[in-house]
Amino acid sequence: MKKKIIVVGGGAAGFFCAANLDEKKYEVKILEQNSDVLQKVKISGGGRCNVTHACFDPRDLVKFYPRGNKELLSVFSKFQPGDTMEWFANRNVPLKIENDNRIFPESNSSQSIINCFKKEIQEKNFEIVTKTTVREIQKTENQYLVKTNIGEFIADYIIYTTGSSPKSLKILENLGHKTVPAVPSLFTFNIHDELLNELPGTSFEWAEVSIPKLKIEESGPLLITHWGLSGPAILKISAWKARELFDLNYQFEIKVNFSAETIEDAEIIFAEFKQQHPKKTIGQSKIFNVTQRFWNQLLAVSRINPEKQVAQISQKEMRSLLDQLCRKTFKVEGKSTFKDEFVTAGGVELKEINFKNMSSKILENFYIAGEVLNIDAVTGGFNFQACWSEAWLMAEDLNG
Known part of the structure; x- marks a missing residue:
């Protein structure tokens, strides 16, 4: 039987x-x-x-x-x-x-x-x-x-x-x-920040994300969504620190490097581009591996006129731009289910x-x-x- x-x-x-x-x-x-x-x-x-x-x-x-x-x-x-x-x-x-x-x-x-x-x-x-x-x-x-x-x-x-x-x-x-x-594990981060406004669907081939408070860093593709940030780099962190992030009630700060270049290397890349293409407008300059939409938003947030020639970009403006690109701090205020x-x-x-x-x-x-x-x-x-x-x-x- x-x-x-x-x-x-x-x-x-x-x-x-x-x-x-x-x-x-x-x-x-x-x-x-x-x-x-x-x-x-x-x-x-x-x-x-x-x-x-x-x-x-x-x-x-x-x-x-x-x-x-x-x-x-x-x-x-x-x-x-x-x-x-x-x-x-x-x-x-x-x-x-x-x-x-x-x-x-x-x-x-x-x-x-x-x-x-x-x-x-x-x-x-x-x-x-x-x-x-x-x-x-x-x-x-x-x-x-x-x-x-x-x-x-x-x-x-x-x-x-x-x-x-x-x-x-x-x-x-x-x-x-x-x-x-x-x-919850595998979730996206809810972020309200002017840098991300109007940019849902913008993706980055490779970015670095860290939560200094939890001493964790992950890298991988990154995606801007209607709610904030997602993609493998975010999802990996959400999985590894699921319990700690729950304990923080999903209120914490993250640092994002959209270019995956160190700030020092980014400065060198920018200086070389400035030397080679001094008369190009900063708005039309393809210096880093990011989309044109994101680059335009970076310039807007950094209060830099896109019509300005690269040679005219001051040290202070360059610093502001690269800070937003390579070591931007965001305040996370909640989570969303991943799909x-x-x-x-x-x-x-x-x-x-x-x-x-x-x-x-x-x-x-x-x-x-x-x-x-x-x-x-x-x-x-x-x-x-x-x-x-x-x-x-x-x-x-x-x-x-």
Whole structure:
């Protein structure tokens, strides 16, 4: 007789685990509270689904995880991005590596990933039950009683992959697990400053961002948005310092170097340009690797007439201009969610999980994976990779 598995949460980790389970051994139900499954997969990467990242050495891969890096080393040594690519290729969903090493389906559509999962589940005759909210899980002698808004289910095994909502963490706490309170990770910084006015959509190939108070500096592409600043340089800082920024109530100062040149090097570059092109107007001078719109705004904020010849720019004006470009201080006054890809820092205490198979050390025949754990990563496909790897370990353990 088949054993019953209930997967609580129809997201990335839950589906990947179910897709790898042995249908001859198990009868599987996936319970999802929303009307549709795999919603984060659908919106990831602007609807293209950033499946994983081309980082194939587990020792390098774990460096992208502010929380969980030590624990994930053994997980990734068993299933890493190369294995993910092979898994999808074997199911006729080829993936491609883009220039920034992010990995997407060749179809450029997240629907390819969703269809693949649904097909696997259908072929195994596993059941997907949507609009089903789990309210409580009770441990009986040898099984679990799962109480939902549509009735009760009995399970021999629980796969708990709910994401990190407070309600889902509360259910685990009631079963004896300890949790770390969840706080947002991967968010953009809200800034009101005249330098950024009228410039949403302006991007920088490489910039440096630091929070002096927290002694952290990151670099990478940067983007001006309607609300302030975003892009990988900002998102990396928001992930690494998620808890500290929460404690600061998202009120702090950042320093931004839009050119990634030191102020000293920028002065040399400016002086050389001045010598070579003295009669050029400063407004039409392409001195640094920034857009024309941003350069015009820099001049306006520095109160420099764009029609002025470069030779006429005073030392004081040059200083003002380069200060804005290379070491501008902004006051951050809040955060905004990065797109719709809400990620949190916090969740189940990692010491309560056996990372050989993702089983609970507190509860028998109970497996936990995905964002419900106190594990998270920077943007770029890393959060999904943790889900695939953890889910694969659970399925391998259950398949025996």
